[in-house]
Amino acid sequence: MIENNLLPLMIELNENTDIMIAVIRGSKFAYINPTLQKNLGYSLEELYSMDFWDIAHPDYSDLLRQRGWARQRGEEVQDSYELRLLGKQGNSFWAHIKAKNTSIEGEPAVIVSAFDINERKAMEVDLLRQKESLQFMLENNPVATALVNPEGKTLYVNPRFIKYTGYSREEVSSSLVWEEKVLADMPKRREIMKAWNRNLKETGYSKGKIVLRRRDGERRFFNIHSVALPDGHILLAAWDISEQVEARKILQESEARFKALSEASFEGIIISENGICIEANQAAVELFGYSREELIGLDVMSFTAPEAREIVKSQMMSGSKDSYEAVALRQDGSRVPVEIQGRSFIYQDREVRAAAIRDLSERRRAEEEIYRQSTNLQALFYNTLDAVVLCDPVHRILDINPRFFELFDYTIEECRGSILEEVLVPEELKEESAFMSSMVSSGQANSRESVRKKKNGELLPVLVTMIPIANSGYYVLYTNISERKEAEATIQQQIKELEAKNAEMERFTYTVSHDLRSPLITIKGFSGLLLQDLEKGKTARLQKDIQRIINASGKMEELLEDLLELSRIGRILNPYSNFPMNRLCHEVVELLSGPVSQKKAEVVIAPYMPWVHGDRRRIAEVVQNLLENAIKFMGDNERPRIEIGYFPGEGECVFFIKDNGIGIEAKYREKVFGLFDKLDQSTEGTGIGLALVKRIIELHQGRIWVESAGAGQGSTFYFTLPDVPDSKKGEE
Amino acid sequence: MDESMLNILLVEDNEDHAELIMRSLEEQQIKSHVFHVTDGEKALDYLFHRGEYSQEEKYPRPNLILLDLRLPKVDGLGVLKEIKQAEELRIIPTVVLTSSESENDIYRAYNYYANSFLVKPMDFQQFNELMLKLGRYWLKCNANPVR
Numbered sequence: 026m027i028e029n030n031l032l033p034l035m036i037e038l039n040e041n042t043d044i045m046i047a048v049i050r051g052s053k054f055a056y057i058n059p060t061l062q063k064n065l066g067y068s069l070e071e072l073y074s075m076d077f078w079d080i081a082h083p084d085y086s087d088l089l090r091q092r093g094w095a096r097q098r099g100e101e102v103q104d105s106y107e108l109r110l111l112g113k114q115g116n117s118f119w120a121h122i123k124a125k126n127t128s129i130e131g132e133p134a135v136i137v138s139a140f141d142i143n144e145r146k147a148m149e150v151d152l153l154r155q156k157e158s159l160q161f162m163l164e165n166n167p168v169a170t171a172l173v174n175p176e177g178k179t180l181y182v183n184p185r186f187i188k189y190t191g192y193s194r195e196e197v198s199s200s201l202v203w204e205e206k207v208l209a210d211m212p213k214r215r216e217i218m219k220a221w222n223r224n225l226k227e228t229g230y231s232k233g234k235i236v237l238r239r240r241d242g243e244r245r246f247f248n249i250h251s252v253a254l255p256d257g258h259i260l261l262a263a264w265d266i267s268e269q270v271e272a273r274k275i276l277q278e279s280e281a282r283f284k285a286l287s288e289a290s291f292e293g294i295i296i297s298e299n300g301i302c303i304e305a306n307q308a309a310v311e312l313f314g315y316s317r318e319e320l321i322g323l324d325v326m327s328f329t330a331p332e333a334r335e336i337v338k339s340q341m342m343s344g345s346k347d348s349y350e351a352v353a354l355r356q357d358g359s360r361v362p363v364e365i366q367g368r369s370f371i372y373q374d375r376e377v378r379a380a381a382i383r384d385l386s387e388r389r390r391a392e393e394e395i396y397r398q399s400t401n402l403q404a405l406f407y408n409t410l411d412a413v414v415l416c417d418p419v420h421r422i423l424d425i426n427p428r429f430f431e432l433f434d435y436t437i438e439e440c441r442g443s444i445l446e447e448v449l450v451p452e453e454l455k456e457e458s459a460f461m462s463s464m465v466s467s468g469q470a471n472s473r474e475s476v477r478k479k480k481n482g483e484l485l486p487v488l489v490t491m492i493p494i495a496n497s498g499y500y501v502l503y504t505n506i507s508e509r510k511e512a513e514a515t516i517q518q519q520i521k522e523l524e525a526k527n528a529e530m531e532r533f534t535y536t537v538s539h540d541l542r543s544p545l546i547t548i549k550g551f552s553g554l555l556l557q558d559l560e561k562g563k564t565a566r567l568q569k570d571i572q573r574i575i576n577a578s579g580k581m582e583e584l585l586e587d588l589l590e591l592s593r594i595g596r597i598l599n600p601y602s603n604f605p606m607n608r609l610c611h612e613v614v615e616l617l618s619g620p621v622s623q624k625k626a627e628v629v630i631a632p633y634m635p636w637v638h639g640d641r642r643r644i645a646e647v648v649q650n651l652l653e654n655a656i657k658f659m660g661d662n663e664r665p666r667i668e669i670g671y672f673p674g675e676g677e678c679v680f681f682i683k684d685n686g687i688g689i690e691a692k693y694r695e696k697v698f699g700l701f702d703k704l705d706q707s708t709e710g711t712g713i714g715l716a717l718v719k720r721i722i723e724l725h726q727g728r729i730w731v732e733s734a735g736a737g738q739g740s741t742f743y744f745t746l747p748d749v750p751d752s753k754k755g756e757e
Numbered sequence: 758m759d760e761s762m763l764n765i766l767l768v769e770d771n772e773d774h775a776e777l778i779m780r781s782l783e784e785q786q787i788k789s790h791v792f793h794v795t796d797g798e799k800a801l802d803y804l805f806h807r808g809e810y811s812q813e814e815k816y817p818r819p820n821l822i823l824l825d826l827r828l829p830k831v832d833g834l835g836v837l838k839e840i841k842q843a844e845e846l847r848i849i850p851t852v853v854l855t856s857s858e859s860e861n862d863i864y865r866a867y868n869y870y871a872n873s874f875l876v877k878p879m880d881f882q883q884f885n886e887l888m889l890k891l892g893r894y895w896l897k898c899n900a901n902p903v904r
Binding site: 545 | 771776777780855856861877878880881
């Protein structure tokens with residue numbers, strides 16, 4: 026029992042504890058402590074008038090009533106239990122009750138203590154609700170989920186797991202099953218699982234991608250996360266990413282395809298988004314002179330020339346698909362003319378614009394080149410010194426240049442549409458012309474010197490050059506070569522003359538060396554013989570041999586004099602004058618009157634002979650020489666007759682000296698003019714006479730030749746001198 | 758015809774030179790008979806027995822021809838050409854003996870099948886020596902086809 030002096034302390038405790046305390050006697054309360062009264066919210070008077078079961082929640086008031094009465098009746102009743110109480114304000118709360126039998130004044134009573142377990146109860150309910158919702162979440166989670174215990178045994182799989190994998194919890198119970206079945210398609214799965222578990226142990230977390238083989242054998246890609254729970258259990262969450270993987274693969278492939286395509290393109294391709302370049306191909310890199318990395322992220326306008334920005338901008342804004350021309354600005358500042366064709370579309374979920382950009386500079390250059398060439402061609406056509414005619418494939422004249430008119434006198438109006446050949450080609454050259462035309466028609470340029478006919482029928486030597494134009498006719502160029510032809514003829518003439526001169530020079534040196542040696546051999550030879558004879562005292566031949574020596578010396582002197590004379594003709598010229606041949610001939614005949622009369626020759630001089638222009642003294646020498654020859658080779662003719670005459674030639678005067686003497690055989694007609702050539706060794710002179718005559722005539726641009734019917738038939742020597750214009754006559 | 762003797766046709770327009778050649782051959786005691794003509798035409802007439810030389814007995818074929826090049830009417834090369842084209846004449850040794858040293862002449866002479874080309878020496882002594890050698894060579898050394 027409690028000491029009496031402790032009683033107030035006990036009362037104090039009852040009054041101040043958090044525990045609710047009541048004492049029940051019969052159906053009423055014998056004591057209620059303040060904590061209980063406060064929790065119930067009733068006044069003490071109300072409480073003492075109430076039955077003790079009235080404080081329980083209606084759900085529990087029967088229980089409380091029965092147990093309260095039973096305990097007072099002394100029956101065996103549970104000491105401790107929980108129930109809900111109900112306050113005055115309708116507030117209910119859980120309480121843990123402990124009841125103990127007692128007695129008051131000999132009558133059974135119950136002492137009850139109770140403490141508020143409302144918070145605990147609320148927590149319990151919460152926990153249950155949480156557990157339920159967790160279950161709900163797992164059951165309905167779209168992520169496949171599994172719970173594995175530390176030993177690797179699968180404790181739980183959610184329906185999504187079963188749906189995804191086709192395996193039930195029982196089927197994937199052990200880690201061996203996982204390895205053998207679920208991850209059968211994973212390469213290196215054992216190593217990966219080890220690493221997985223290690224990582225899980227160390228960090229409490231592991232995630233990655235796996236290839237999972239479904240129960241039906243299909244392979245799927247999964248993203249899998251696992252978390253180590255505090256109690257050592259492992260929670261696995263996995264979701265199927267096969268479709269994403271597939272989609273990405275397709276996307277990657279299409280990207281690769283696009284890339285390959287765009288890299289293969291000769292056109293620059295720029296993909297832009299909101300005016301910023303997000304992709305560029307190699308051709309674009311080359312076109313703009315930026316690296317690909319530089320291009321990407323660059324404002325499209327920064328590689329568009331300022332003058333083209335307006336059009337580029339409007340094209341991009343309008344989303345036009347039409348191609349247009351613009352000017353690209355390269356990194357080095359240079360400009361490139363380009364053709365752009367753009368197109369807006371969706372690329373990787375973004376609205377972008379792709380533009381194909383073609384470098385036009387080559388085309389521009391080609392266009393400029395064509396323009397330049399055609400301009401040049403025009404200039405050439407109108408200004409060339411050649412006559413040019415343009416013909417269509419069937420040889421009709423399409424156009425002529427001004428020079429054509431100058432050369433052939435035809436105007437374009439006169440010859441347009443005519444067949445070229447009919448206009449220009451002389452009858453006798455039709456065949457040649459047809460051949461040339463056929464060549465040019467087969468695409469072969471050809472050129473040939475020929476003759477073409479002017480409008481007035483005059484023939485013109487021309488170089489005809491035919492130039493085919495691919496599949497559309499041809500040009501014919503006519504170069505006037507008449508002057509060249511003349512020049513060529515002159516050159517040919519000069520070459521001939523030079524060759525003749527050269528040959529003459531050769532003959533001359535030969536002759537000189539030979540003819541000068543001859544008398545020397547004689548002189549030395551006979552001098553030797555003379556000495557021999559003298560030594561031997563022979564005198565019979567002395568006089569004759571000495572005479573030979575004297576003759577040879579004389580001959581040599583003569584030769585030297587003649588040579589000097591010949592060289593003088595070439596070098597020393599008397600001034601040319603105009604003089605009448607008639608008078609000159611009379612003078613010469615007068616000079617030779619001695620020999621003429623000696624031979625009793627008759628000399629006839631033509632009554633009319635023209636004036637000539639030349640070295641009068643030399644021409645007199647010519648006539649004299651020819652006259653002397655005529656006299657010398659008169660032979661035995663009893664009535665020698667020499668005729669000096671004239672007849673006009675073509676642009677020249679022909680003079681002749683005709684005799685009826687011994688004549689000259691045809692084969693010697695050239696030889697007589699050779700230096701020191703004599704047909705008869707017995708005649709006087711060195712044989713230089715005709716050589717000299719020939720030289721003089723040649724110096725006067727004349728010709729000399731001899732005609733004779735043969736031996737004994739007489740000879741006629743002809744020489745020509747150029748005509749003198751009338752105006753020059755009478756100026757002697 | 759005496760085969761131990763040179764029967765020479767001398768074609769030489771220069772009387773003095775002909776005299777020199779003949780005296781020289783005589784002096785060197787070369788057994789020879791020289792028939793001298795003064796131009797190419799005569800030479801050919803002689804060889805072909807034409808005109809004044811038509812009597813074969815009187816004008817026998819020589820066994821050596823000495824031919825100057827520079828001749829009136831038909832020159833030496835013309836004569837040479839005719840000789841070498843004529844079957845009955847081409848075997849006769851034909852020696853060009855001229856005052857020309859022209860390479861052109863030498864070439865042309867051989868081109869017409871001259872058997873030898875000799876240049877008349879200016880020096881008297883050398884002239885004599887040449888004639889001696891010429892005579893000995895064609896008389897003694899050379900086997901003569903003309904029988």
